[in-house]
Amino acid sequence: MQPFDYIVPHNFAEASALLMAGNDDTRPLLGGTDLLIRVRGGFIRPERIIDLKQLPGMCDIVRSAEGWLVIGAACTMNQVAGHPLVRQEYELLAQACESVASYQLRNRATVGGNCCNASPAADSAPALYCLEAVMEAYGPSGVRRIPIHEFFTGPRCNALRPGEFLTGIHLPPVPSRSAGAFNKLGRTKIGDISIVSVAVWAEAGSRKLEAGGQSKHPERVDGATRTAADGQSKDAERLTWRIAIGAAGPTPLRAPEAEAALAEDASPEGVARAAQLAAEAARPIDDIRASAAYRRGMVAVLARRGVNSVLARLGAAPSVVGGQP
Numbered sequence: 266m267q268p269f270d271y272i273v274p275h276n277f278a279e280a281s282a283l284l285m286a287g288n289d290d291t292r293p294l295l296g297g298t299d300l301l302i303r304v305r306g307g308f309i310r311p312e313r314i315i316d317l318k319q320l321p322g323m324c325d326i327v328r329s330a331e332g333w334l335v336i337g338a339a340c341t342m343n344q345v346a347g348h349p350l351v352r353q354e355y356e357l358l359a360q361a362c363e364s365v366a367s368y369q370l371r372n373r374a375t376v377g378g379n380c381c382n383a384s385p386a387a388d389s390a391p392a393l394y395c396l397e398a399v400m401e402a403y404g405p406s407g408v409r410r411i412p413i414h415e416f417f418t419g420p421r422c423n424a425l426r427p428g429e430f431l432t433g434i435h436l437p438p439v440p441s442r443s444a445g446a447f448n449k450l451g452r453t454k455i456g457d458i459s460i461v462s463v464a465v466w467a468e469a470g471s472r473k474l475e476a477g478g479q480s481k482h483p484e485r486v487d488g489a490t491r492t493a494a495d496g497q498s499k500d501a502e503r504l505t506w507r508i509a510i511g512a513a514g515p516t517p518l519r520a521p522e523a524e525a526a527l528a529e530d531a532s533p534e535g536v537a538r539a540a541q542l543a544a545e546a547a548r549p550i551d552d553i554r555a556s557a558a559y560r561r562g563m564v565a566v567l568a569r570r571g572v573n574s575v576l577a578r579l580g581a582a583p584s585v586v587g588g589q590p
């Protein structure tokens with residue numbers, strides 16, 4: 266591996282200034298499971314690597330005063346997947362993090378690095394799309410918040426500006442009556458990069474969120490949310506669906522037509538139709554791991570599997586968890 270200077274900044278301003286001064290010669294580092302492999306392979310030749318892990322809050326998972334879950338960018342996949350609040354409220358994200366590579370790698374690989382690397386196959390991304398995460402960056406003009414669907418801008422490209430780096434991932438509060446399912450297909454059963462992945466999420470009622478991370482979730486009380494199950498209002502009985510697809514386009518994608526179709530009809534026929542609409546939303550390519558046609562077909566399979574799993578978790582359909590579509 267070519268030599269480089271390894272620098273640990275003392276604070277956010279110093280980190281930003283180092284990145285700003287360095288351009289492409291300077292790269293931020295979290296777990297290094299993407300970055301160092303690219304350096305070792307000679308794909309990039311940075312002169313300075315700025316280790317951001319020790320900056321305040323980067324390894325913390327906390328609940329904000331507004332009820333959002335804030336995940337520091339340097340939290341590892343295992344840390345996120347094992348956190349009690351993630352498991353209780355955002356289990357979809359835990360499933361996605363647990364699907365990454367091996368246990369050893371998940372002790373090193375971070376959710377922030379997974380997003381900043383901006384691979385279309387990043388496994389945490391479809392879950393974060395479904396949860397409508399807001400990414401927080403620090404840079405020369407201070408703190409900036411970016412909705413997840415604007416963060417991924419193309420293969421290996423993200424919305425960060427010169428001198429900016431990711432500091433955290435903010436997750437809006439979710440209703441207590443909600444469920445998600447993450448399914449991925451790799452070349453091997455566990456531990457492989459996704460050929461395609463699909464995250465599915467459903468929640469009772471609808472949330473109103475402001476861009477920039479402010480929650481307008483009036484019903485949330487003491488960590489619980491009144492929902493259809495509590496019999497609060499007719500409107501809240503409606504399920505809101507979100508479906509996000511990984512590794513089948515230049516960035517992760519939402520499938521809005523499929524989501525709308527499910528909100529109208531989640532019968533077996535409706536689920537089959539939504540799965541087909543999800544496949545039509547995909548924009549896959551042929552590559553070394555699979556053909557575009559195979560990927561598109563598997564989006565339908567994984568979407569149907571995910572929706573049925575979510576319905577079963579919500580008690581809205583006969584249990585089909587683990588069953589074949």
Ligand SMILES: Cc1cc2nc3c(=O)[nH]c(=O)nc-3n(C[C@H](O)[C@H](O)[C@H](O)COP(=O)(O)OP(=O)(O)OC[C@H]3O[C@@H](n4cnc5c(N)ncnc54)[C@H](O)[C@@H]3O)c2cc1C
Nearest residue numbers: 295296297298299300366374375378379381387388430431
């Ligand atoms: C054997 C193996 C198996 C893998 N399997 C999977 C898998 O199944 N699923 C999957 O999704 N991924 C997989 N990966 C890819 C990788 O592990 C993940 O993308 C990981 O989450 C990256 O996190 P990291 O902390 O290691 O990032 P790093 O390698 O530290 O950084 C990744 C990129 O983001 C930049 N960066 C880092 N921190 C910041 C920041 N704060 N702000 C801005 N830019 C930043 C870096 O400069 C680099 O370009 C695998 C990798 C290996 C080696």
